Amino acid sequence: MYALADCNNFFVSCERVFRPDLWNKPVVVLSGNDGCVVSRSNEVKALGIKMGVPLYQIRKEVELYGITCFSSNFSLYGDMSSRVMSILRKHTTRFEQYSIDESFINVDHIPADEQKHYCEQIVREIYQGTGIPVSMGIAPSKTLAKVASKYAKKYKGYHGVCIIDSDTKRRKALETFEIGDIWGIGGKAKAKLQGAGVLTALQFADRNKEFAHNLLHKTGLMTWRELNGEDCIDIKDFSQKLSITHSRTFATAITELPVLEQQISDFCEACARQLRMQESVCQRLTVYVSTSRFRTDIEQHRIDVETALPIPTANTAELLQYALSTLRKNFRPNTPYKKAGIILTHIFPQNSTLPYLFDERNREKDSRLQATLDMMHDKFGKRTIVFGTQTTPISADSQNQEVYKMENRSPLYTTDISQLLHIRV
């Protein structure tokens, strides 16, 4: 049996931990540049405000209902997440963190008739330990556990935990569950299924295997089997990333190459650091830069170039050389670039790669320099020393205020020691 633990309105809940005055009040958390709604309190959901809508489209409601808007504060959410996850981890031997606010845990070590009660205790422990409300769904497959968690979230009577442990319960749960809300069924699959007369999850589960396979292929068949109680999706380890991305949309479009170089350099360093932290190297680097896809008054332009590196590396200086030369080669003057990013792929463990006979770099020296930079980063702060093409430590604050709009970010309550002074306990 799997138990899925899903934090309720996660980003909003994180903000509320430090702003108890906002309990039972309408609250949203916004994406970068305060662009879109990415987390909503129940009060906001009740107003019919949809996930992902741009802020400018709901200005009226924000004003009218006094909705509190937060800019996103990922240092806070990441830190709160690891607190929640560390509690969950204690309660199982098989643990998979699926996203920042969701984890699957295996509960087969608990007798069947005690699993619900056991998870209710976990929910209480997490709330008492972190202030974050969590819902749990227990079922024989992950897809059914997701279904159960939705019921746990929806109905107060479940006390935060819903279990599907019999065929009767399974059929009852799926009967009123809209097919498009099933994990793994997105817009395209939903349309196909509806076209075939399938509106609920039970209708899908009750069709035969060939129907699922023919219409939706391998992934659809897997969902079908999972809905019928078969466990097809094993616990995975997401800790070693297969790709690492850093990207941003700019508040004001960038037209100057040197400014873009600074942004690309910062993304590159952020990706490379993450790569080194998981003790991996990468063999591909993608640079992408584009104009705003929403603008119809300008000619669209995008750079999207992947480079294969001669030797896998995690060295910032080396990655920077490839990234910047790609950017300089493809940059088009007088173009209002609105978004840019770096993607690292073809990632392998650090010690799994072969040396290269015609290598021109002194890798021994490179890695000593890199280790020194990382040490300084850890000891004195991340902007103590940077590459010449990056945003400079002195200008970064004021400069980034122009590049990124962020009007309502909460303090770094849990990760910045100086902010502790602001908290009234």
Next chain:
DNA sequence: TCTGGGGTCCTAGGACCC
């Protein structure tokens, strides 16, 4: 005017091999 960021997995088709 203003529209996020970071991931995984699958598949079709091209390139290449004998």
Next chain:
DNA sequence: TCTGGGGTCCTAGGACCC
């Protein structure tokens, strides 16, 4: 005029997730 059969590997793009 007639022009095989059977593979593998790679990649771009689609679909989906939170």
